[in-house]
Amino acid sequence: MTSDTDIREAVRATRERVAALHHELVRYGLVVWTGGNVSERVPGTELFVIKPSGVTTDELTPENQVVCTLDGVPADGWDNTHGPSSDTAAAAYVYRTMPSVGGVVHTHSTYATAWAARGEEVPCVLTAMADEFGGPIPIGPFAIIGDDSIGRGIVETLTGHRSRAVLMQNHGVFTIGKDGRDAVKAAVMAEDVARTVHISRQLGEPIPISAENVDRLFDRYQNVYGQTPSGALQ
Numbered sequence: 529m530t531s532d533t534d535i536r537e538a539v540r541a542t543r544e545r546v547a548a549l550h551h552e553l554v555r556y557g558l559v560v561w562t563g564g565n566v567s568e569r570v571p572g573t574e575l576f577v578i579k580p581s582g583v584t585t586d587e588l589t590p591e592n593q594v595v596c597t598l599d600g601v602p603a604d605g606w607d608n609t610h611g612p613s614s615d616t617a618a619a620a621y622v623y624r625t626m627p628s629v630g631g632v633v634h635t636h637s638t639y640a641t642a643w644a645a646r647g648e649e650v651p652c653v654l655t656a657m658a659d660e661f662g663g664p665i666p667i668g669p670f671a672i673i674g675d676d677s678i679g680r681g682i683v684e685t686l687t688g689h690r691s692r693a694v695l696m697q698n699h700g701v702f703t704i705g706k707d708g709r710d711a712v713k714a715a716v717m718a719e720d721v722a723r724t725v726h727i728s729r730q731l732g733e734p735i736p737i738s739a740e741n742v743d744r745l746f747d748r749y750q751n752v753y754g755q756t757p758s759g760a761l762q
């Protein structure tokens with residue numbers, strides 16, 4: 529990307545998308561109060577856009593989404609009116625170290641976070657899980673907010689893993705995607721399968737899907753299913 533006008537247009541469009549995607553978190557019941565956040569890399573730049581800190585979804589506008597550098601600090605020259613989400617350092621670490629990632633989402637959605645609280649991965653016992661995550665949804669380490677430790681835990685857990693979701697122990701869900709919308713989809717699906725597998729566990733022991741069938745389901749879903757199959761993220 530070369531022209532200043534192109535960059536301004538890319539930032540404007542990304543702010544609009546990120547503001548709108550937060551409503552999907554509410555629509556699917558993944559967040560309460562000011563919790564949860566969506567961020568998205570600004571295509572063709574060294575910038576990303578993330579939710580402002582401490583603002584409810586109803587107060588979100590394209591203009592108050594915060595434009596940040598990949599170091600996780602607000603970027604100069606973009607009329608940032610608010611401080612960025614407290615999860616900005618984690619998202620920035622992911623964008624710096626995983627170049628194929630274009631979107632990062634964080635929620636404390638109930639069922640997925642209940643698995644995180646017990647430090648147990650969600651086993652792959654549903655074809656929808658094999659399709660979307662290509663196996664279990666893994667557990668990441670316990671990490672305290674405020675430095676790179678959450679970001680490092682996300683990257684270390686998801687690198688080489690087919691899942692786009694990680695359950696950070698005692699904390700909640702972080703998802704990655706090709707863009708913000710893809711990461712939001714992973715957050716919605718992670719909660720959905722965490723809920724179903726939890727309920728199944730109340731009734732008995734869910735039946736595992738063989739590794740061979742998980743591979744077949746994942747490959748078909750990522751490469752054949754849908755109008756425009758776009759392949760796995762990594």
Ligand SMILES: [Zn+2]
Pocket residue numbers: 634635636699700
């Ligand atoms: Zn959190």
